[in-house]
Amino acid sequence: MTEKKAPSTTVASKGFSNPALKAMGIPTIKLPSRNWTIFWSLLTVTLSGIAYDKYEQKKIVKHYCDSVEGKSKLKLDTNRVPRKITVFIAPPPNDYLETSLKIWRRYIKPVLYYAGMDYEIIQEDKQGLIRTHVANQIREIRKGYLTELVEPVEVPNAEELATTEDEKHITSISDPHPGKEFKKNFDYRNLIGVFYHRPKIEKVINTDSEPLDPKLAGGVICLGRGAYKEYINGLHEGLLGPLEQPDTVEDKTTEPVIEELKEADTTPSEIREALEKDVIPKGNEIAPMEDITTKEESKEEEEKKDTRYLPRFIYPEDYSSASISDEILKQLPVIKNSATGVPILLHQPVLMIPVPSLSGFTTVPQRIARFYQRRFFTEQVCSQVSHLIDQDTIRSFKDPADLLIGVEEEDDWPKHWVKQGLKKNSEWVQPLKSDKRVTEFMTVLGQEYD
Amino acid sequence: MSFLGFGNSQPQLTSEQKITAAETELDLVTDMFNKLVDNCYKKCIANSYNEGALTTNESTCLDRCVAKYFETNVQVGENMQKMGQSFNTAGKF
Numbered sequence: 001m002t003e004k005k006a007p008s009t010t011v012a013s014k015g016f017s018n019p020a021l022k023a024m025g026i027p028t029i030k031l032p033s034r035n036w037t038i039f040w041s042l043l044t045v046t047l048s049g050i051a052y053d054k055y056e057q058k059k060i061v062k063h064y065c066d067s068v069e070g071k072s073k074l075k076l077d078t079n080r081v082p083r084k085i086t087v088f089i090a091p092p093p094n095d096y097l098e099t100s101l102k103i104w105r106r107y108i109k110p111v112l113y114y115a116g117m118d119y120e121i122i123q124e125d126k127q128g129l130i131r132t133h134v135a136n137q138i139r140e141i142r143k144g145y146l147t148e149l150v151e152p153v154e155v156p157n158a159e160e161l162a163t164t165e166d167e168k169h170i171t172s173i174s175d176p177h178p179g180k181e182f183k184k185n186f187d188y189r190n191l192i193g194v195f196y197h198r199p200k201i202e203k204v205i206n207t208d209s210e211p212l213d214p215k216l217a218g219g220v221i222c223l224g225r226g227a228y229k230e231y232i233n234g235l236h237e238g239l240l241g242p243l244e245q246p247d248t249v250e251d252k253t254t255e256p257v258i259e260e261l262k263e264a265d266t267t268p269s270e271i272r273e274a275l276e277k278d279v280i281p282k283g284n285e286i287a288p289m290e291d292i293t294t295k296e297e298s299k300e301e302e303e304k305k306d307t308r309y310l311p312r313f314i315y316p317e318d319y320s321s322a323s324i325s326d327e328i329l330k331q332l333p334v335i336k337n338s339a340t341g342v343p344i345l346l347h348q349p350v351l352m353i354p355v356p357s358l359s360g361f362t363t364v365p366q367r368i369a370r371f372y373q374r375r376f377f378t379e380q381v382c383s384q385v386s387h388l389i390d391q392d393t394i395r396s397f398k399d400p401a402d403l404l405i406g407v408e409e410e411d412d413w414p415k416h417w418v419k420q421g422l423k424k425n426s427e428w429v430q431p432l433k434s435d436k437r438v439t440e441f442m443t444v445l446g447q448e449y450d
Numbered sequence: 451m452s453f454l455g456f457g458n459s460q461p462q463l464t465s466e467q468k469i470t471a472a473e474t475e476l477d478l479v480t481d482m483f484n485k486l487v488d489n490c491y492k493k494c495i496a497n498s499y500n501e502g503a504l505t506t507n508e509s510t511c512l513d514r515c516v517a518k519y520f521e522t523n524v525q526v527g528e529n530m531q532k533m534g535q536s537f538n539t540a541g542k543f
Contacts, residue, residue, distance in 0.1 A: 072505060188483075
């Protein structure tokens, strides 16, 4: 039987080769099949895009940290306190506070740290807390100045009344609290020997209290459009509003989540919707389902919540009819914190950093594109923060235009959230209103905005 | 704290006991201070001595270190006190 022989000429194997390669002994280079090629190429493209973007982000942050690092190597006397930046962090709507905190931790905090700046963070997880904090701060300062206006009546104590030597001796013996003076002045540091070689520091000098121009003192960073709006509202409320909560205050933002929960069917999606109406994030790090129980429990702990949030003492419609009170007028043009000598937040330059946060299914391609372009965002953030540190592009607040800083962020906000916010009259969806008497003292960082 | 009806709320100490209590307290505070200085020095002060003065970063680091150490110390002390009280009332470990 004839065996079927394989054809003598072998089929030329698919692949690439040329005489030079053959001479070197390199075998023919074969590509994998079409499907595998597609798979590997897509995989490499996606992963390398991510890797490149992350590498560039790191480079950018490192670049700005290095450029600012010189400031932290300067000498600081022991009786001094460095410059302080106040940071207001608000979560984007329908999202967790973590989103904003990530931007803070990755891009802003390193630059501030390497510059040797001190910073104070005020976060919020529901609307209105930042505004309450800022307004309370200003009201405290006003109350401090108000008590200074009233001359304190000096009550002479027994020692001063005693005129003759005998009387003085008697008063010191009959002093009902002999140890009071001692207790007031008692300090362990005197005993341990901290002040044995060096004298005690009586007065701490705040670096922010030194510049004659208040726009060179400190700085404010508002992370998120909501934080910026609440900050500006808080400034106006503190300066133009009353010192005490007016009795006829109606919280124009309607509240009741709990009633809506009872009415709705107890399906998870509807509960989640009802929760999203009042609280911005789905729950800080708690899953939505657990949030229901905490909401009902917090009804009893309402006092604890109420102190952080106060309804507005004055609304924008009443700004023009309100007047700045006397104790502030005396202190203008620069209102300082009487204890530290630092100009209040009103005078400090404000930097608004938008938090891009798209949500939804139809926006997924846009979100992917943003994810791959994140390095441009970090460049923007880091450069603005370093400008704030260097204090080189501070300009005065332009009233209507500068209220719209970062308004592009509002395009990201989910439409149904905005609709619900308008229904409930919530703060973030209202257009920002200002008063010239307040904004004439404000300063902003950055180029002109149209 | 428990026998308000019978006597004073705080145990009456003789002056000798008061002196020893004050001495112990001083020992504790000195000990805490020494450890605080050691730890914060190790963590905050850089190893290169090209300058004798403290830099801004070192100063802020020290401020924060001292604040954290103190707060931790106070918290731990309070928790230990609570544990000690519950140990006393419960009667078992």
